[in-house]
Amino acid sequence: MRYKIVALLMLMVFSSSSYSELVIRVTQGNDKPTKIAIAPISQGVAKTSEDISRIVEADLQRSGLFETIERRDMLAFPTRAKDVYYRDWRLLGAEYLVAGQMQMLPDGRYQVEFSLLNVTGQKTVFTHRVSGSLSQMRDLSHLISDKVYEEITGIRGAFSTRLAYITSVRKNGKYSYRLNVSDADGAREKLILESSQPIMSPAWSNSGQELAYVSFETGRPAIFRQNLVTAARQQLTNFTGINGAPSWSPDDRKLALVLSKDGNPEIYLLEIESKKFTRLTRHFAIDTEPTWMPDSKHLLFTSDRGGTPQIYKLNIASNATERITFAGNYNARPSLAPDGRTLAMVHRTTDTFHIASFDLQTGRMIELTETRLDESPTVAPNGAMLMYATKQGDRGVLAAVSLDAGVRYVLPASAGDVREPAWSPFLR
Amino acid sequence: MKMTLIKSGLTALMMTAFLAGCSSNPADDQQGSTDIEDTSLQTGQVDDSGINDGSVDGMGMSNVFYFDYDKALLKPESRAALLEHAEALRSSPRNIRLEGHGDERGTREYNIALGERRANAVKEFLVLQGVSAGLIEVISYGEERAAAYGSNEEAWSLNRRVELK
Numbered sequence: 001m002r003y004k005i006v007a008l009l010m011l012m013v014f015s016s017s018s019y020s021e022l023v024i025r026v027t028q029g030n031d032k033p034t035k036i037a038i039a040p041i042s043q044g045v046a047k048t049s050e051d052i053s054r055i056v057e058a059d060l061q062r063s064g065l066f067e068t069i070e071r072r073d074m075l076a077f078p079t080r081a082k083d084v085y086y087r088d089w090r091l092l093g094a095e096y097l098v099a100g101q102m103q104m105l106p107d108g109r110y111q112v113e114f115s116l117l118n119v120t121g122q123k124t125v126f127t128h129r130v131s132g133s134l135s136q137m138r139d140l141s142h143l144i145s146d147k148v149y150e151e152i153t154g155i156r157g158a159f160s161t162r163l164a165y166i167t168s169v170r171k172n173g174k175y176s177y178r179l180n181v182s183d184a185d186g187a188r189e190k191l192i193l194e195s196s197q198p199i200m201s202p203a204w205s206n207s208g209q210e211l212a213y214v215s216f217e218t219g220r221p222a223i224f225r226q227n228l229v230t231a232a233r234q235q236l237t238n239f240t241g242i243n244g245a246p247s248w249s250p251d252d253r254k255l256a257l258v259l260s261k262d263g264n265p266e267i268y269l270l271e272i273e274s275k276k277f278t279r280l281t282r283h284f285a286i287d288t289e290p291t292w293m294p295d296s297k298h299l300l301f302t303s304d305r306g307g308t309p310q311i312y313k314l315n316i317a318s319n320a321t322e323r324i325t326f327a328g329n330y331n332a333r334p335s336l337a338p339d340g341r342t343l344a345m346v347h348r349t350t351d352t353f354h355i356a357s358f359d360l361q362t363g364r365m366i367e368l369t370e371t372r373l374d375e376s377p378t379v380a381p382n383g384a385m386l387m388y389a390t391k392q393g394d395r396g397v398l399a400a401v402s403l404d405a406g407v408r409y410v411l412p413a414s415a416g417d418v419r420e421p422a423w424s425p426f427l428r
Numbered sequence: 429m430k431m432t433l434i435k436s437g438l439t440a441l442m443m444t445a446f447l448a449g450c451s452s453n454p455a456d457d458q459q460g461s462t463d464i465e466d467t468s469l470q471t472g473q474v475d476d477s478g479i480n481d482g483s484v485d486g487m488g489m490s491n492v493f494y495f496d497y498d499k500a501l502l503k504p505e506s507r508a509a510l511l512e513h514a515e516a517l518r519s520s521p522r523n524i525r526l527e528g529h530g531d532e533r534g535t536r537e538y539n540i541a542l543g544e545r546r547a548n549a550v551k552e553f554l555v556l557q558g559v560s561a562g563l564i565e566v567i568s569y570g571e572e573r574a575a576a577y578g579s580n581e582e583a584w585s586l587n588r589r590v591e592l593k
Binding site for chain 1: 460461462463464465468469470471472473474475476478479532533534535536537538540541542544545565566567568569570572573577578579
């Protein structure tokens with residue numbers, strides 16, 4: 001496949017004051033994107049600075065699979081299917097058109113009715129309505145993006161999902177660590193926890209309602225869980241040594257995690273309700289970074305028992321382990337795509353750390369990134385993209401790449417060191 | 429086929445409620461609607477006010493011990509300094525904390541493990557020299573608390589360390 005640089009496309013994302021940090025740059029795109037026009041959705045009834053059509057455009061462009069028609073080139077701004085003159089859009093080369101308008105509902109909420117039109121076929125593909133409050137204009141926009149993306153690509157849209165990540169700032173020799181959650185596009189960053197002590201390894205529950213993470217707030221590492229809606233927190237571990245790398249089981253009833261209370265890091269299982277711990281590995285090497293396979297019967301984890309860090313597969317019932325990776329002298333932090341087959345990981349060649357994908361069936365390893373200190377891969381719930389942490393200068397930033405390496409973009413933050421992204425499951 | 433996809437998407441929409449309980453009523457195959465309810469994310473609170481990061485109490489001795497990349501072997505200069513510490517701790521025992529650190533290369537949890545390996549190497553040396561193991565606490569910070577900033581060998585070599593506090 002051949003790729004072209006689509007340009008440093010600066011998408012100004014209009015936003016509320018809580019969101020000023022992240023600007024999206026598509027640095028590399030698919031060379032045959034679908035051309036789509038998002039006619040400005042009439043939204044005069046709502047007093048908001050959020051421009052729904054712009055948010056939808058940004059979502060679709062960021063996927064790398066779409067090229068949007070510039071608003072200034074549009075000959076008309078239809079808001080209903082019946083007002084569309086298809087030839088206007090054919091002239092612009094658009095294959096699809098989205099048109100819609102907003103109305104206020106009797107209960108004071110807002111509804112957008114929008115249609116996806118096939119310009120080539122001159123027909124309405126579907127009409128859909130989304131509704132929400134004034135503060136949910138971005139949610140409405142991402143839902144529109146999900147519907148359009150899914151219809152055209154056949155892949156479920158993941159624009160309505162979120163990211164959890166860690167930032168750290170050092171001021172006057174003092175550290176401040178933050179756990180944040182934002183929309184998948186980086187907008188609407190929300191502080192979930194702040195501490196003067198390190199916070200690490202955020203992991204989403206599969207319900208999307210909780211995060212597990214490591215916090216050093218007691219002066220030692222401990223694993224906590226926190227409900228995002230109620231802010232209720234619970235400390236789950238308090239052992240001597242490492243308490244790390246939590247990973248929720250598919251049914252959210254257990255956590256795989258790492259404890260070094262036996263002298264060196266071992267993988268454990270915690271049944272959350274009964275607080276019962278079961279040790280799964282017994283080896284003098286480092287065993288860490290467990291992640292569940294979709295069958296709930298196996299874990300993948302990192303171990304240096306073979307001399308260098310490599311990915312191993314563990315049968316939970318029998319504790320049998322099997323080495324999975326052999327290419328390269330450093331393979332770690334496995335993150336499985338929802339297909340249960342594509343494994344993203346940190347992969348070192350000579351002295352650089354890249355994100356690579358590994359096919360569990362064929363054993364083929366593909367390097368997806370080209371930067372130098374890439375880590376913490378996390379695959380989107382639709383399996384189309386993965387987010388990872390990398391460096392720009394001396395600063396940590398989040399970046400994304402498609403699993404075929406064709407699309408890349410960076411989410412730079414203006415303040416602090418950003419790292420450890422965790423992509424949420426589907427939330428609605 | 430595509431309509432089936434939309435329908436299953438809508439069904440999935442109904443299944444989770446996170447920020448939003450969503451309901452969905454496809455009027456027909458061509459039309460559907462999705463409603464988002466109001467809820468918001470809340471911020472948790474930590475009480476870390478009792479945490480003292482602790483200054484390095486030198487008593488004239490070196491309290492920071494450096495390591496080679498991916499290694500937990502004590503260097504000769506570290507051994508010399510640790511012999512002095514061991515003697516001081518034997519004659520006047522006190523609780524100490526060994527904080528292990530790594531450079532930024534490699535994954536964060538793996539670096540936590542490497543930092544612990546380094547701190548344990550220091551602990552084992554002190555115990556061999558007669559310091560009571562019960563006085564020594566090992567904590568690894570991995571790459572989370574860098575002493576030097578920058579993605580270069582100079583910063584990395586300063587960050588691969590164990591601090592005795």
